[in-house]
Amino acid sequence: MTNAPLPPVDAAELTARLIRCPSVTPDEGGALVLLQDLLESAGFDCTRVDRGEVSNLFARWGAKGAAKTFGFNGHTDVVPVGDAAAWTVDPFGAEVKDGMMWGRGATDMKSGVAAFVAAAVDLVTQTPPDGAVIITITGDEEGDAVDGTVALLDWMDRAQEKMSVCLVGEPTCPNEMGEMMKIGRRGSMTAFFTVTGVQGHSAYPHRAKNPVPALARLVDRLASHELDQGTDHFDASTLAVVTFDTGNPATNVIPAQCKATANIRFNDAHSSASLTEWLQAEADRVAAEYDVRVEMKVKVSGESFVTPPGPLSQMVSAAVQAETGVEPVLSTSGGTSDARFVQHHCPVVEFGLVGKTMHQVDERVDVAQIHQLKAIYGRILRDYFA
Structure with a gap:
């Protein structure tokens, strides 16, 4: 598959565009439309997998059934802003000040989605791999999660689409970029x-x-x-x-x-x-x-699950350490995530940004860390297909 050359995707700018989409669960808010347009321009085959009131997006670059298929999973839905008067910025304005980007979903997890989409688009348009890249994005992670990633996986099963491994881009680091990845959940x-x-x-x-x-x-x-x-x-x-x-x-x-x-x-x-x-x-x-x-x-x-330490976690850990200088702890702490559904499909781990402000008033993300996260995901993709 060949694609017209595209300039590198600015993950921070894409994050800002996603924040400006008011995608409070279960409203799509324009976020998936934005991503579908970008992915299709890079040669991804995209399918909207909507179920109930929930909007979901499946995107694949490369041949269906490829021997090596790397998957990403994430969500563009966000929790409500709460008391809008308590915010010091427009919750959907994506304002940048003091090196931070502010807005609902800045941390959880529009920055993570932007980073892996940007890394994937750069890979397939600049150094097309021998294999396939699959991206699954839901609008129902913050809600009941009945018609989100579950619907995507149900559709993939019927369509005989398969990820060999998957990385969920949820925030995983408590305080410092790179300090923790998840290999399971309670x-x-x-x-x-x-x-x-x-x-x-x-x-x-x-x-x-x-x-x-x-x-x-x-x-x-x-x-x-x-x-x-x-x-x-x-x-x-x-x-x-x-x-x-x-x-x-x-x-x-x-x-x-x-x-x-x-x-x-x-x-x-x-x-x-x-x-x-x-x-x-x-x-x-x-x-x-x-x-x-x-x-x-x-x-x-x-249910609880764990992906035992092995090639996938080692590859992710090595990429994180190479880009941050920090060796991540392999953890199963925290709440639930959509990895609990993906683990029935393929081996899955999670790695993402520092999550200290997620769901809070004045949620924000360090802009430099968005670029760092894209670099980590890009390295993981290159190492996987090497």
Whole structure:
């Protein structure tokens, strides 16, 4: 495949153009249209894979089914700006001052998308590789993530499109550029408990069945239980009780019902099924002890996974060290990402910018680091196809 020569893509300028697209989940905001135009001009075959209210983009340069196919994954949707009056800049203005570019999505993760798109376009137009490059970009990472990367992977399966390996460009560095990459993620699940007793007068508690102490006992047992002490690639699993509600404004009434919610971030010592079984056993135990009804619903956001250290992580680590002078720690910390879906398709790792201001008011990114990230991605691509 041959393409007309294109000048190198300025990743910072592309980031600014993407920030100016108000792509708050699930609105596309023009971001994918912008990227599709650029990628098609570089010879990528692009397909919009929209599902539900979500817009997604698949782009491939090179032959379908190539023996070596490097993939990138990212998202252009952003969280809401919150209180717009609290911002010192236009949240969608991409203003640059003091070497920083400001705006919603500057860090999470329009800069990452711009960097890998710029690196990929430069590669295929200047030194076309023997293989293929695939780019998958969703507009549903910050939302329910049901019709985003999952929809892209479903479509790829039907279309027999395949990535050999994939890099997700999420922010991965806590404080310093290059200090951390992700080789896996903890699983995440949320349990919703509803305890129902019998309402009554607080002066006559023997005539009621108070759900409050029952639920208090349940959440105490859950929160004080040590799930594990960590595994080879993961820190210890955690459980956090995040709500406890009765909705009862009266001081002389024992409520009939109260609710609590707990979120678990778990490592590869567990599965959502094994944890659900444990949670249910504890709920049943409290129900029997207090003679109340305990109902539980569970939502699983993702299972834990790890891509064991090997050629892919070594290649990414070497490129990061060459461009930054910093050897990244191989980590599985943090929340969930779309890598949890990609890991079913091919080996996947994550590397991106410093994420300190993501989702905050006055989100911003160091412009120099955008160029540095493009250089890292470009080196990874050259090394992969060498």
